[in-house]
Amino acid sequence: MSTCVIPEKSTLPSPLSVFHALKEMWHSGELTEDVIASLNRIFFGFSIAFFSAVFFGIIAARYARIYDFVKMAMDLLSSIPPIAWTPVAILWFGIGNAPAYFIVFLGAFFPMFTGIYTGVTTVSSEMVNAAKTLGASRSHVVKAIVFPFALPQILTGIRTGIGVAWFNVIAAELIGVRSGLGYKIQLNRNLLFSEHVVGLMFVIGILGFLMTRLIGVIGNIATPWAIQDDTRPRWMKFQRQFVRVWHSCRIRLQGANVSLGLIKHEYIPMEASQSESKREPILAVNNLSKSFQGQASEEKLDVIKNVSFIVNPYEVFSILGPNGSGKTTIINIIAGLLGPDGGSVEFMGNKVETPSHQRTVVFQNFALFPWRTCSGNIMFALNASKEGTTHQTYAERSKLTAHFLKEANLSEFADTYPSDLSGGMKQRLALVRALAVSPRLILMDEPFASFDPVVREKSQETILDLLSNRSTTILLVTHDLDEAIFMSDRILVLSKRPGRTKDIIEVDLPRPRLPEMRKSQPFHELRTRLWELLRD
Secondary structure (H helix, E strand, O other), X not given: OOOOOOOOOOOOOOHHHHHHHHHHHHHHOHHHHHHHHXXXXXXXXXXXXXXXXXXXXXXXXXXXXXXXXXXXXXXXXXXXXXXXXXXXXXXXHOOOHHXXXXXXXXXXXXXXXXXXXXXXXXXXXXXXXXHHHOOOOHHHHHHHHHHHHHHHHHHHHHHHHHHHHHHHHHHXXXXXXXXXXXXXXXXXXXXXXXXXXXXXXXXXXXXXXXXXXXXXXXXXHHOHHHOOHHHOOHHHHHHHHHHHHHHHHHHXXXXXXXXXXXXXXXXXXXXXXXXXXXXXXXXXXXXXXXXXEOOOOOOEEEXXXXXXXEXXXXXXXXXXXXXXXXXXXXXXXXXXXXXXXXXEEEEOOEEOOOOOOOEEEEXXXXXXXXXXXXXXXXXXXXXXXXXXXXXXXXXXXXXXXXXXXXXOOOHHHOOOOXXXXXXXXXXXXXXXXXXXXXXXXXXXXXXXXXXXXXXXXXXXXXXXXXXXXXXOEEEEEEOOHHHHHHHOOEEEEEOOOOEOEEEEEEOOOOOOOOHHHHHOHHHXXXXXXXXXXXXX
């Protein structure tokens, strides 16, 4: 009968013996050499993986067919564990650092590629379109919109890649090299020096933790808008305060004596602009038609058909119609974001083909840039506009930004991110950002759709107050009858899909429009007339 032999002491080393083992390796210099050797392999392998992921991620995001090929290769290669690649890497590259670089590259490439591709392909189209209508060039859109939007996903991929890189480098050092933490773990395991093995595992854990935490801190600094208020660390407040002080000092250094009156980027008062001829329309839409490919069939779906109208300078012109009648499609075509299938759009006598800061858009979801503060959103518009950057200094643009924030009652929220603003604040910020580039026409795509009735009416009054002294023309898209009557000079009524011109109604109500006007008899008569047109 066999007996069970119980060892007199545990084979697991005590914390004290592990500490002494680490101290011994430290004083001998072996620990430092091994750490440097492992970090060197991670650095080179990770760097190659990062630049490869950036290159292939951007190419795959640009060309769908390339992504299909890359994804198939990724699904095949990522399913193979790194330890299985070690013999193949040795056969290909021989004994030395090259196999370790290759295995680290394989492990780090896949999560970083996924993060970059996901970040680039999920960028908000509304934000990109908003930047285009503010005058941003293609390179500016990539640098100032696509990259910041994708940055959180990229950092997540980097953080995951660092963790996988540590796992892979230890696996690579078990076979094929004669230095590094993985090699020393294998050597001490064969020599039964368990305290050395545990000590080296502890070192690997500490180094991996510090590196991932460092990436996390860098991510928090680079993407403070992505951190919720209840989880935002205290040091983030000091960072914001530092940015605010630096911003103020920069303005003083570049010319504190600049006054708002010296700024050349300003508006013509409405009274002065009214002296111009109003015979020539600022916008002419002629027989506009657009259709889209249906999802369920190969037949095209007509959205708008032969829509024609003109918009006169300095008026508020509304497009009213049921859901699906093509109102947003018309806005996108006028903005130059979408091409028509038939007809044409002329703006100030020129055919519309591309976006322009002369025709800015206030989108339904506002399309504010979450990585920029309130002042940063307005400053983006001033920097994106070619006119703004050619004859204004940074100090002048900063003064003008403060002026717009004051007009929108957002001065105390200058350093606040859009995620911390209410819906009404976001709307006012989106409007003054659009006004910052001195547009001749502002296109508003159902800007009050997400508000409750009380906030909606108040917002309509606020918008009219902001625009009352400016020589700006407004084209408003809405499906709300009261909103169209209260804000407009004329109203285009569309039929149900495909949207066609049913009628254009004159709103003969005096300005300024007061809240009591909503209860007047003329207002009620107009509402009844519009309701009958929509029901027909």
